Amino acid sequence: MRFFGAVLAIGLMGCGADETTPTLVAAGGLTTVDEASSHAFTLPAPNLDEEGLDLHLSGDIAFEAQFVTGPAEINPGLGPLFNNNSCNACHLRNGRGVPTVGGAALRSHMLVRVSLADGEIDPMAGGTAHPDYGFQIQDHANYGVEPEAKLEIIWEEVKGTYADGVEYSLRKPNLVLRKPDGSVVENTLTSLRQAPPVFGLGLLEEVPESLLMELADPDDKNNDGISGRPNQVWSKSLSKIVMGRFGWKSNQPDLYQQSASAYVGDMGVGSPGYPDANGDVEIEKEIVESAAFYARSLAVPSSRLSSARGRKLFKSAGCDACHTPVLSTGASKWEFLADQEFAPYTDLLLHDMGEGLADGRPDYEATGSEWRTSPLWGIGLTQTVAPGATYLHDGRARTIAEAILWHGGEGEASSTKFKEFSAADRTELLAFVNSL
Amino acid sequence: MNRTLIALTVLLSATACGDDNTQVTSQQFDDVEVIQGYVDNVMVPKYDLHAQNASALSVAVDAFIAEPTQVRLEAAQEAWRAARAPWELSETSLFGPVDVHGYDPALDSWPLNLVDLNTVLGESGELSQADFEALDVSLKGFHAVELLLFGPDGTRDVTSLSARELSYLSLAAKDIAKVAGLLSTSWTGGDAPYATVFRTAGEQGNTTYPSRFSAAQEITTGMAGILDEVANGKIADPYNERDQTLVESPFSFNSKLDFANNVRGAKTAYLGDFELAQKDGRGLSDWVAERDSALDTRIQAEFDTAIAAIEAIPAPFRDSILDDASRPKIKAAIDAINVVKDSVESDLQPMLRGE
Numbered sequence: 001m002r003f004f005g006a007v008l009a010i011g012l013m014g015c016g017a018d019e020t021t022p023t024l025v026a027a028g029g030l031t032t033v034d035e036a037s038s039h040a041f042t043l044p045a046p047n048l049d050e051e052g053l054d055l056h057l058s059g060d061i062a063f064e065a066q067f068v069t070g071p072a073e074i075n076p077g078l079g080p081l082f083n084n085n086s087c088n089a090c091h092l093r094n095g096r097g098v099p100t101v102g103g104a105a106l107r108s109h110m111l112v113r114v115s116l117a118d119g120e121i122d123p124m125a126g127g128t129a130h131p132d133y134g135f136q137i138q139d140h141a142n143y144g145v146e147p148e149a150k151l152e153i154i155w156e157e158v159k160g161t162y163a164d165g166v167e168y169s170l171r172k173p174n175l176v177l178r179k180p181d182g183s184v185v186e187n188t189l190t191s192l193r194q195a196p197p198v199f200g201l202g203l204l205e206e207v208p209e210s211l212l213m214e215l216a217d218p219d220d221k222n223n224d225g226i227s228g229r230p231n232q233v234w235s236k237s238l239s240k241i242v243m244g245r246f247g248w249k250s251n252q253p254d255l256y257q258q259s260a261s262a263y264v265g266d267m268g269v270g271s272p273g274y275p276d277a278n279g280d281v282e283i284e285k286e287i288v289e290s291a292a293f294y295a296r297s298l299a300v301p302s303s304r305l306s307s308a309r310g311r312k313l314f315k316s317a318g319c320d321a322c323h324t325p326v327l328s329t330g331a332s333k334w335e336f337l338a339d340q341e342f343a344p345y346t347d348l349l350l351h352d353m354g355e356g357l358a359d360g361r362p363d364y365e366a367t368g369s370e371w372r373t374s375p376l377w378g379i380g381l382t383q384t385v386a387p388g389a390t391y392l393h394d395g396r397a398r399t400i401a402e403a404i405l406w407h408g409g410e411g412e413a414s415s416t417k418f419k420e421f422s423a424a425d426r427t428e429l430l431a432f433v434n435s436l
Numbered sequence: 437m438n439r440t441l442i443a444l445t446v447l448l449s450a451t452a453c454g455d456d457n458t459q460v461t462s463q464q465f466d467d468v469e470v471i472q473g474y475v476d477n478v479m480v481p482k483y484d485l486h487a488q489n490a491s492a493l494s495v496a497v498d499a500f501i502a503e504p505t506q507v508r509l510e511a512a513q514e515a516w517r518a519a520r521a522p523w524e525l526s527e528t529s530l531f532g533p534v535d536v537h538g539y540d541p542a543l544d545s546w547p548l549n550l551v552d553l554n555t556v557l558g559e560s561g562e563l564s565q566a567d568f569e570a571l572d573v574s575l576k577g578f579h580a581v582e583l584l585l586f587g588p589d590g591t592r593d594v595t596s597l598s599a600r601e602l603s604y605l606s607l608a609a610k611d612i613a614k615v616a617g618l619l620s621t622s623w624t625g626g627d628a629p630y631a632t633v634f635r636t637a638g639e640q641g642n643t644t645y646p647s648r649f650s651a652a653q654e655i656t657t658g659m660a661g662i663l664d665e666v667a668n669g670k671i672a673d674p675y676n677e678r679d680q681t682l683v684e685s686p687f688s689f690n691s692k693l694d695f696a697n698n699v700r701g702a703k704t705a706y707l708g709d710f711e712l713a714q715k716d717g718r719g720l721s722d723w724v725a726e727r728d729s730a731l732d733t734r735i736q737a738e739f740d741t742a743i744a745a746i747e748a749i750p751a752p753f754r755d756s757i758l759d760d761a762s763r764p765k766i767k768a769a770i771d772a773i774n775v776v777k778d779s780v781e782s783d784l785q786p787m788l789r790g791e
Contacts, residue, residue: 035657036647036653037650037653037658038532038658042661061669068547068549068550070551072550074681074682092536093535097536143551143552143556143571304646384531384650387532387533387536388533389536
């Protein structure tokens, strides 16, 4: 895997070798804000112009809008089947959710993707649709309508030991899908997903494809054990296969398609080109555009101070081989995103993460054990934004340490090094990740 | 939703030396008493009062159902307003457990899912606790109880509620009391009371609030956020659109009180006091006054002006937005709230940063 140049521009502050600025590259480039409270993911990019800010604020309203069963004076269109009734009901304060499922009183922040192992693959969906459920289970429904299935998670604790003898315990979700009659859904590929944070996505959307291709090394020609590659997915707007960027398996090409798919898939709210289960279109294209623009124009919280040692450990464990510290944008039709360096700590590429994390459900080019490198920016604010929020695609990791320990496959060497670190070094490394 | 924020601050706060990884500079906010006072004198008593008043609402509703008289209906309506008040006062600080456990949507889902709610209420037969619990939260909470107690047009007739509606009302009020109790307990009880997380801001090992400054940022960004939401959302949206469907708490004509209580909530956050529970402690206001007493005086006066401007809007708000004689007063209220918001963002927050 080739490294993107000038990645670790560390600025020593000159008052003791132990303390550095986070990097010389601000987390979100010119869209960075200095906010370390629960509002850290909710602020507009500070470099938006007046028109951009107006669009952002209307997107904010769209993102918070709670849909209800139609006909209704405000926000009709929920259902007939859905997972939740507003964007921010899962993306809590624009961050992660908590892995609770089932029960109407607390709508879950999670959903289950499904498909069949065999059958003709839909080239515009990247898998074989389940004849009853399509590609997603909606576990809620309008009153009087039967939800598709109920989710049940049975957590299984998996014990382990660090090299220094300290014990830890990881938990793994075992998902049970029950039909309304109580029987278990069988012969179905499933993948439990939690909502990811939605800030900074405009910058990620604007990273030139050529830069990501430079980072890719599908055949591991440099023999570092890391073989990142982009997903190749269907673009509805371009009617062709393009590079995937968003979603846990990078199966969405752009923020508009991501947003429109979420409106209809997660809330049953149809938009032009994305009708709901009844064939209805309930919101205009402009609403989807404003919600997509909201995510595109949210500020990125700045990183905080950490020790130089933590950063060195991050590098020495090879974390930065996939969690690429710095990316850049090129020219953009969005002036506030153009020509910037920023520090998301992702390469946006798919990597084999081993059997432990595998969902066994291919999605376009992504195999059942491949996942897109998740950005690490703002990760240290996760608990401030939503106490109890969890990490990884299915929310299994209760802490960042657990998330690291789950890394297998191409990430195995790094998690092994983490296990071999002294307790003090583990603390330093975690402090560094928490400073992002 | 701050309109004015400072970019590129990575380099700003990195002035401390030493190996303790903190960002504290000599001028930056670092006042333990203010942060602990915010928990002890504002957050905990506010949620405690909310839980008490929500229980009282449930009692008043059941008393009305037992004997449906006009007097008891009005008592239940007053109890609804009393339970609503601490919630609106607390919207300046919607951080911590209120979101993650779903307490906010359980209490304050808006708009109501009226189609589904009317279907449920229109069905025959008894409504069991289990039936109620299976319903989505968008059919419950303050606004469901408000609709049943006040009627869709604010003129509820004592005899107009069906047996099923009455049992729904009872269950919905009990549900509010239950959720309000859980919310209060999430700050003070259990294995990890959130009061402790916030009180220990800046202490070794607290990664949620690694500095007292970050805790102060929590308070002040919350203040700016609710002021912005009231001025430029809750009031401005129906005003600009001349659209009554966008008005908050329309059944009870409680909108003005909701708005004023949102602003009062931000003021309590600033003062570190909570008058309704006779709490008076050291707050951000005191910290500011020690550095710039004129600024503190000005911010307090701006709060009072904003609250008075909301109160000066002719009631009910949902009619005033369509009334040309009343509209200038609405505009004046929007402007007055924005004045405080700007002071929080342009004066208070920079001072906390040590600028």
